[in-house]
Amino acid sequence: MNTSTTTSWNNVRAAFKNIWGYDDFRFPQGEIIRxxxxxxxxxxxxxxxxxxxxxxxxxALLQTGLTLVISPLVALMENQVQELHQLKLPAALLHSELPTHQRRQTLQALERQQLRLLYLSPETLLSTPVWERLCQPQLKINGLILDEAHCLVQWGDTFRPAYLRLGAVRPALLKCKPAGTKISIAAFTATADPIAQQTIRNVLQLQQPKPFLISPYRQNLNLKIQIVWTPRGRCQQLLKFIQARQKQTGLVYVRSRRESEELTEWLGSLGYATAAYHAGLSPEERRAIEASWLSGKSQFVVCTCAFGMGINKPDVRWVVHYQSPQLLSEYIQEVGRGGRDGKPSDALTLISEPTGWLNPEDKQRREFFVDKMRSQYQDAQQLVKKLPPQGDVATIAKQYRDGAIALALLHSAGQLEWKDPFHYRKRASGTSQSLAQLSAAQEKVQKQMTQYLNTRECRWQFLLKAFGFNEEAAGFRCENCDNCSCR
Structure with missing residues (x-):
């Protein structure tokens, strides 16, 4: 390393200490920043x-110009931008829930090039008012960051189809910028198995991406799966678990808004200070619940997957999944909210007995999501026969129910490509796979969660193999999951 490089890196470390107060980076933070x-x-x-x-x-803060941060949830954007504002740093966010005056102020700041970081969802990025401003030749854009990149894989096909158009963003922006402009793309996530990693690379059209892949294993997370035989038994096991952890901070994850509200009401009637957190709350309600939990006024929150991303509370001593998540990537994300201070944290998942005769809720929920997914794939297959050889997303979305989702599915199957973020072109059938094959692959991913719940091997060993860390998994035993403890 030459003298000038050393000096500039010392400046990077000095800025890090000045802004965040840390003396040096944790591995591999420094390498990623470089x-x-x-x-x-x-x-x-x-x-x-x-x-x-x-x-x-x-x-982003060390460069002149703008970095776009594509983020999946309003709560995640708000938390990160609020922290940056407290540090008096030039960051802003755009989302559909913003008051009109605040949105106008942010767009004006964007035009005046007063921002270093702009947080927004895929849908907001591709909205006309925002896209037109980003395409202004004088607006310098350094990079696109996809935060929580696993959401592209989990949601891109059938829930948030705008994710699958992100790969066309960089080429389209470069056409509007001065010759020689370079825009980098980086995808960040806590969970991506080898197949998900390849999907992220392909969809975003990453160019020789530098990989930084760190094992998800956390030795202080104690994983346990427990069978409950009836709905009442599920409630009682949760209560027993919480009673054994008086005054310890925790989280209870549920699968639906209704369940979060019903469970909160029941626990509240027993004297527990808690709240239901889900996507249906207003920004003010979400912030109030987060603040109460972060300050310790609420021992725990009963929440859907909308809670947790970007919310940093080090002393979470336990995480309960009241029902099993659909995907392993969801599971590892959510149990990872526990024990960020390095101290032990218990992660309990409650599941119905294997046959589902006495408590069919889990089985019915799995079947509902599989049936819904199959229906969406079948609708997309019907739509492909009606699609013109090329067209635009807005028109197809207006003409056909779930038209945007169908286009995303066809893109995943290789049956169409994006000319730009708004226009598609159908591909020759010889270059694609069938939607039935794609559907089967998705069902296989969902079955992986069931395999994890039923495995008799070390749970961390199973997870390491599932996420592609085969060398680390060889002969591995964590000694503190329920399967290891029973041996």
């Missing part, structure tokens, strides 16, 4: 609590 400053594409898989946000925030 890569982004050099405008390299990157794929970063770091465990929850690994300090991912600093890795893209610091390079």
């Amino acid at each position: 890569s982004l400053l050099e405008k390299q594409d990157a794929l970063i898989v770091l465990p929850t609590g690994g300090g991912k946000s600093i890795c893209f925030q610091l390079p």
